Amino acid sequence: MAVADIKRVYIISHGSQKEEIISELQKVGLVEVTDLRERLATTDWKLLLKEWGEPELRELDKNLSELDHTIDFLSDFEENSSGFIAGFFSPKISMKKKEFESTGDFSDYKKICDQCNDLETKLNELKNEENRLLNTLCHISVWMDLGIPLEDTKGTEKTNIVLGTVSAFDEMEKDIIELASETYLQVVSKHEEEYHILVIYVKDKEDEITRVMKKYDFARVTFPELTGTPSEVRESVNERLSMIEKERRDALAEISCMLKYRSQLLAVYDHIYMDREREEIIKNVAKTDTSFLIEGWIKEKDIATLNQRLKIVSNELEIYTREPEDNESPPIALENTAIVDPFEAVVDMYSPPKYTELDPTPLVTAFFIIFFGICLSDAGYGIMLSILSIIMMKKYIVGPTGKKFLRLLAIGGISSFFFGVLSGSWFGDLFKMPAIWINPVDDPMTMLIFALILGVVHIFVGIGAKTYNSIMQGKIKNAVFDQLTWFTLLVGVVLIILAEMDILYLGIIPYVVAGLGAMALVLTQGRSQNGVVKKILFGFASLYGIIGYFGDVLSYSRLMALGLATVVIAMVFNNIALMTKEIYIVGTFMAAIVLIFGHLFNLLVSTLGAFIHTCRLNYVEFFSKFYEGGGRRFSPFRTSTKYIEIEEV
Structure with a gap:
């Protein structure tokens, strides 16, 4: 139950063995590879950082993006029978290792991706057309009683034909007839307070009639792209909607056939995903014309296994390990x-x-x-x-x-x-x-007291852990002056409380212990300050921390x-x-x-x-x-997948 010993590891080999060694590193999953580009880019070693794998990475990213889009598209049409709870876990698909390894490369499934893209485009086009036609039906529905073709509403050489809506129809009709008695007005339909009307007037009176229409907020309606009477338009639109529904069913049937390839697409994605991770690692290595260097971290107990596995791949390599240096921050691996x-x-x-x-x-x-x-x-x-x-x-x-x-x-x-x-x-x-x-x-009171006792124990363990940390890091003064002093004071305070409650009687011992702890804090907590007065003042101020400890203990009442x-x-x-x-x-x-x-x-x-x-x-x-944190988890380069759980046989 401790932090695993971590070593810096270097792997040097001939350039021709690069692919095999990196593939084996991925399979064995013991080394966290360091990005050498960051560390060496500002040093004389930057000449070794020749670009490897950039075109390959771009091609792999393109393939992953295309596959991801296809998988998401097919997922929208897959029947989800996993249930409500399973949705929170996003489970992977189990696949035998042999089946996973036999999955073809991306070129075998490129045609499926293209077909899915075409089907998606088709569905989107049908949806857009359907919305446009439904919108047309909505607008044309109030003009069903109009007996003339819509293309004829543009007028003639001497007359204008206008369609529109108005609320105050009777008033507008009266004013227009007084102005031009030859004008023809027809109410085609009425919806709530809106009149949908047809107006035919001579062009010589256009300016006068237009002013009257504006006076009554007449809203002109046009159908420039429609031909035939409104009833004929409705009939043709409904026919096209039926055709759209048929085409959609055909497209969905094709998509249903495509769903059988989804698991293979997931496997291909993970194959390419693993290839991309290898190419990313290749970018992190340093190389000369004939050799390459991989730098990383490894658990000390895994060094022998790494040597054994890599020596099987190639004898033309050298593995060197060392202790982390003071200016390095090794990753953390817990063994519990x-x-x-x-x-x-x-x-x-x-x-x-x-x-x-x-x-x-x-x-x-x-x-x-x-x-x-x-x-x-x-x-x-x-x-x-x-x-x-x-x-x-x-x-x-x-x-x-x-x-x-x-x-x-x-x-x-x-x-x-x-x-x-x-x-x-x-x-x-x-x-x-x-x-x-x-x-x-x-x-409840007994339960409350028990909760507070647990709180006291918890806090004392925390102080003890801080003492242990300080000793392990060689900070003996901190362990004595910062932890032991507070421990002494708090023990004294606890003993005083027990004595006042007639639970435990130790005479003046509790007061002596508390006094010694308080005195030690006054004399040591200001040690980093300059001048005796400032040291003493900071020491006295540190005693205020006892209030924080009381607050912490009271917080454990939440247990009860x-x-x-x-x-x-x-x-x-x-x-x-x-x-x-x-x-x-x-x-x-x-x-x-x-x-x-x-x-x-x-x-x-x-x-x-x-x-x-x-x-x-x-x-x-x-x-x-006692705890600072801020560490980084050990993350070895290994075979990892997004969609497939590979079952070892």
Whole structure:
């Protein structure tokens, strides 16, 4: 349970072996390759940074983009039977290794991509045309009673024919007839307060009639691209819409036939994706005319395996390793037991540790399990949470981080079951079971005191971890003056509180311990300041930090509050179900619905609250005492896929 030893590794070989060695590095997955371009670009070695693989990378990126677009297009037409929960995991497709390796190259599937692009274009064109025709039907619908062809509404040599809408038709008609009695006006249709009218007038009166139309906000309507009467237009549009629907069905049938190639397209994508990663690594190496150099990081325990695997590929290579230098920042690789490993996800959410820093995961694990169990604290919910987590791990293909979270929840469910048995909570009070230890509903104060005691222990462990870090980094003065002094003061304060509560009597010893701790802080916390007065003033000011420690301890009261809330909400749903059961005929059914959905809701909300607040106690109250973070995870160059989960046979 520690940070793995990391070494700097250099691999030097003949240029002709480049492809084989890099391919083997990808298969073995033990080396994190460093980008030499950044480190050497400003040195005399920059002459070695000849460009390799740029055209290949561009071609691979183009192929990946085309495949990705085709896959997304086909995915829109695939029947999704994976269910609601599976959508959160985005599972990969399982494929035998032999089947994956036998998948053809991109050129074999280029035709499929082109066909899908053509079909997508066709569907888009049909959709656009359909929208345009539907828009035409909408506009033409109010002119169905117009008996003249629309192309004739342009007028004649001596007359103008105008279509339009107006609200005050009667008033406008009166004014136009008074002005030009030979004018013809016809109401074609009326929709709500709008009149859709036809106006025929002589061109000699155009200016006068136009002024009258503007007076009544007459809105002219034209159909420059349509021919025939409105009813004839409607008939032709409906015929074309029927043809569009047929063409769409034909296109969708073709797409359905294409769906059988989707898994192969996914495999081809991952093949090209792996090729691209190799080409990217090739860009990171330095080379001469006859040799090349790869620089990276490797776990010390994997050096022998790397030597063995690469020597099989070529004897014309040299592998050299060394310790990280002081100005280097090696990646971090954690090696924890199966119980502790899932809780690395909690640490990663905050920040991975630095290479020279203590791995906090084992400490986080112990307290996370306890805190999570207290917050959820129901035996029934614990069983459900563990079972659901295990089922999801078995049923769905999830990534490493997803597996860690599910295992974490399964362990949290076991802890909740344990504390639920102690408190006698089985879906609240649905099953009457006696409390073996503390029932937070009956004795909240005892539960609160226990939570605060856990907080004190948690903070002391944090100070102890900081002391360990300082000693391991050779900062003995910091360990004594910054951690041991605070530890002494806080121990004294705790002993004083216990004495005042008549729990423990040690005479004046608690006051002496607290006094020594306070005096040591006053004398040491200002040591970086200039002048005796400033040193003493800064020392006295440091004592104010005791308020922060009291605030941190009080923050652990949330453990009691969340545990109490889980039980009380469960009891509320039980009472509602009990009252609902009395309803005639449907009472039993409704009570069952309330119990099922009520407890599922409470499980979801309480689990989320337990996880968030447990993380918060670790991040804010615990990590602030010793942990810096800022490390970078060890990420070896290995075979990785986006869509396919390769099954080893």
